[in-house]
Amino acid sequence: MKQELITCISCPIGCDVEFEVVAGEINNIEGNRCPKGKDYVITEYFNPTRILPTTVRVKRGVLPLVPVKTEEPIPKKLLEKAMKELAKVELEAPVKLGDVVIKNILDTDVNVVATRDLAKR
Amino acid sequence: MNKQSYDLVVIGGGPAGLAAAQEAYDQGVKDILIIERDFELGGILQQCIHNGFGLHHFGEELTGPEYAQRFMESVADRGIEIKLNTMVLEVTPEKMVYAINSTEGMLEIDAQAVILAMGCRERTREAIGIPGSRPAGVFSAGTAQRYINMEGYLPGKKAVIVGSGDIGLIMARRMHLEGASVEAVLEIMPFSGGLTRNIIQCLDDFDIPLRLSQTVTKIHGKERVEGVTVSKVDDNLRPIPGTEYFVECDTLLLSVGLIPENELSMEAGVELDSATGGPIVNEGRETSIEGIYACGNVLHVHDLVDYVTEESKLAGKTAAYFLQDKIDKRKERVEVIAGNDVSYVVPQQITDKVADRKRVDLYLRGRRPLENVRIIIKDGEQELFNKKERVIKPAEMITVPLSEKMIDDLNSEQIEIKIVKEGA
Ligand SMILES: Cc1cc2nc3c(=O)[nH]c(=O)nc-3n(C[C@H](O)[C@H](O)[C@H](O)COP(=O)(O)OP(=O)(O)OC[C@H]3O[C@@H](n4cnc5c(N)ncnc54)[C@H](O)[C@@H]3O)c2cc1C
Numbered sequence: 160m161k162q163e164l165i166t167c168i169s170c171p172i173g174c175d176v177e178f179e180v181v182a183g184e185i186n187n188i189e190g191n192r193c194p195k196g197k198d199y200v201i202t203e204y205f206n207p208t209r210i211l212p213t214t215v216r217v218k219r220g221v222l223p224l225v226p227v228k229t230e231e232p233i234p235k236k237l238l239e240k241a242m243k244e245l246a247k248v249e250l251e252a253p254v255k256l257g258d259v260v261i262k263n264i265l266d267t268d269v270n271v272v273a274t275r276d277l278a279k280r
Numbered sequence: 281m282n283k284q285s286y287d288l289v290v291i292g293g294g295p296a297g298l299a300a301a302q303e304a305y306d307q308g309v310k311d312i313l314i315i316e317r318d319f320e321l322g323g324i325l326q327q328c329i330h331n332g333f334g335l336h337h338f339g340e341e342l343t344g345p346e347y348a349q350r351f352m353e354s355v356a357d358r359g360i361e362i363k364l365n366t367m368v369l370e371v372t373p374e375k376m377v378y379a380i381n382s383t384e385g386m387l388e389i390d391a392q393a394v395i396l397a398m399g400c401r402e403r404t405r406e407a408i409g410i411p412g413s414r415p416a417g418v419f420s421a422g423t424a425q426r427y428i429n430m431e432g433y434l435p436g437k438k439a440v441i442v443g444s445g446d447i448g449l450i451m452a453r454r455m456h457l458e459g460a461s462v463e464a465v466l467e468i469m470p471f472s473g474g475l476t477r478n479i480i481q482c483l484d485d486f487d488i489p490l491r492l493s494q495t496v497t498k499i500h501g502k503e504r505v506e507g508v509t510v511s512k513v514d515d516n517l518r519p520i521p522g523t524e525y526f527v528e529c530d531t532l533l534l535s536v537g538l539i540p541e542n543e544l545s546m547e548a549g550v551e552l553d554s555a556t557g558g559p560i561v562n563e564g565r566e567t568s569i570e571g572i573y574a575c576g577n578v579l580h581v582h583d584l585v586d587y588v589t590e591e592s593k594l595a596g597k598t599a600a601y602f603l604q605d606k607i608d609k610r611k612e613r614v615e616v617i618a619g620n621d622v623s624y625v626v627p628q629q630i631t632d633k634v635a636d637r638k639r640v641d642l643y644l645r646g647r648r649p650l651e652n653v654r655i656i657i658k659d660g661e662q663e664l665f666n667k668k669e670r671v672i673k674p675a676e677m678i679t680v681p682l683s684e685k686m687i688d689d690l691n692s693e694q695i696e697i698k699i700v701k702e703g704a
Contacts, residue, residue: 168480173475173477210331210341212330212331213457213458221319221320222430224429228329228343238457238485239457242457242458256345256349274329274346
C-alpha cells in the first residue's frame with residue numbers, strides 16, 4: 160500500500176488529492192472538492208495528458224505566426240515530438256480560427272487547430 | 281483639430297474594454313467608440329497562446345486568442361465603432377479625450393462617459409534594481425512572450441527566469457518547448473506567486489527547477505548576457521553573503537510584477553489606491569470622477585481574465601445606467617476597508633442604489649499564503665459574513681458576495697474585511 164498525492168489542476172483551486180495504490184488500482188481518494196478531482200487523479204496517475212498550445216509559421220499573414228493547440232489533451236510524453244511535427248508546418252494566410260493544421264497528430268486521434276483568425280498582409 | 285463626440289468612449293481594446301463596450305451596448309447605449317493603440321483588438325490575450333482561459337465565464341477551456349476573438353466578434357456583430365492604431369494621449373476631468381492616429385491626426389473627442397481599460401505593464405529591471413552590466417539578453421517576460429508567440433523569434437538558448445508568477449512559469453514552458461534550456465526559475469519569496477496548475481504543468485512536467493528565496497544579484501556579460509550570480513535571501517528578502525553561485529545563461533527573463541497603467545487616469549485627476557495601483561472605485565467601477573469608470577488590469581491586476589470580463593461588464597452597465605440617469609446615490613457612502621492579512625479589496629466604496637441589483641461582489645487578495653482561515657466582514661461590531669477557507673494564496677483572487685439585503689441594512693459608514701486564522 161502506498162500513499163500518493165497529486166494536486167488536481169482541473170480548476171484554479173488546486174485540491175491536494177491523496178490516494179492509495181493497491182495492486183495497480185487507485186483507492187481511497189480523498190481531498191478533492193468535486194468529482195473532477197477523482198477523474199483527474201486517475202488519468203494523471205496512469206496516463207498524464209496535456210493540451211499543447213504553440214505556434215506555426217504563416218506565409219503572407221499580418222503576423223509571421225499563428226497560435227495553435229491540440230483540440231484534446233495528448234499524452235504528456237508526446238509533447239516534444241509533437242513540437243517537432245509542428246515545426247515542419249507552414250500555412251498560408253488567411254487562417255481561420257478552428258482550421259485544422261495537422262490531422263491526427265502522431266496517431267493520437269487528436270487534431271491540431273488554429274486558435275485565431277489571421278488576415279492576409 | 282478633428283472634433284468628434286460620443287456618448288461613451290472606451291480606452292483600450294483588450295478583454296476589459298471589449299466586455300465593457302459590449303455590455304454598455306446591450307444596456308441600450310449605441311453611440312460607443314473603442315480606442316486601441318495596437319493594430320488589432322484583443323490586448324495582451326493575443327500573446328497568451330496557452331490554454332486556461334474561460335473556464336469560469338464560458339465553461340470551457342480556451343486559449344487567450346480564442347477568448348479574445350469571441351469578444352472581438354461580439355463587438356463587431358453589434359457594429360460598435362473602433363479606432364485602431366490610435367493612441368489616447370490625455371483625458372480631462374470634463375471627459376474630453378485627446379487621441380492621435382496617422383489617418384485622422386489629432387482627435388478631440390467629447391465623451392459623456394469614459395471607461396478606462398488600458399491594462400497594465402510589466403515592472404522592469406530598473407524597478408527591482410539588479411546591479412551589473414547592461415548587456416543584451418535581459419527581457420521582461422511579457423516582451424519575450426510577444427517575441428516568441430507573435431513575432432516569431434526566440435530571445436535566447438539558455439535562460440534564467442526571475443519571478444515565479446504565472447507569466448514567468450508559462451514562459452519557462454514556452455522557452456523549453458521551443459528548444460531553449462531553462463536553467464532555473466528563481467523566486468525571491470518563500471512561495472511561488474503562480475497558480476498551482478502552472479507550477480505543475482510548466483515546471484514539474486519538464487523538470488525545470490523552482491528555487492524559492494533566491495534572486496539574481498548580478499548580471500554578467502558585456503555585449504550579451506553570459507551568466508548571472510544568484511544568491512539566497514533572508515527573511516527580509518536581503519541577499520545572504522556567502523550563498524552566491526554562478527549560473528551560465530544568455531538570457532534573463534524578468535517576471536517581477538505588473539503595474540496598472542494609470543498615467544492617463546492620474547492626469548485626469550482620478551484618485552488612485554496605493555494598494556492596487558489603480559483607481560479607487562465604487563461597486564459599479566466608477567472612479568472618483570463621475571462618469572469615468574475603470575475595469576480590468578488598469579484597476580487591479582487580475583489573475584484570471586474571466587474576472588476581468590465580469591468586472592468590465594459591470595463597468596459597462598454602470599456607465600450605461602449613468603448615461604440613462606438610472607443611478608441613485610445612497611445617503612451615506614460606505615468605505616470598504618482591507619483589514620488583517622488582506623492586501624487589497626475592490627471596490628473600495630459602496631455608494632449607489634441600483635434597482636435590479638442582487639448583490640455586490642468584493643474582490644480581495646490575501647497578503648500571504650495561509651491555511652484554515654476565516655474570511656470575516658464586520659459592519660461595526662456586527663458580523664456580516666464569516667466563511668471558512670481551506671487555502672488562501674496571494675496569487676488567487678477571492679470573491680465575497682454581499683447580498684443586496686446586507687447592503688441595505690448596513691449600519692456604519694465603514695465595513696472591514698479581514699482574514700483570520702481559525703481559532704485565533
Ligand atoms: C505579459 C502578460 C501575460 C499575461 N498572462 C495571463 C495569463 O496567462 N492568463 C490570464 O488569465 N491573464 C494573464 N494576464 C493578465 C491579462 O492581461 C488579463 O487577464 C487581461 O488581459 C486584462 O485585460 P485588460 O483588457 O484589462 O488589459 P489588456 O489586455 O492589457 O488590454 C489593454 C489594452 O489597452 C490598450 N491601451 C493601453 N493604453 C492605451 C492608450 N493610451 N491608448 C489606446 N489604447 C491603449 C493596449 O494596447 C491593450 O490592447 C497577463 C498579463 C500580461 C501583462
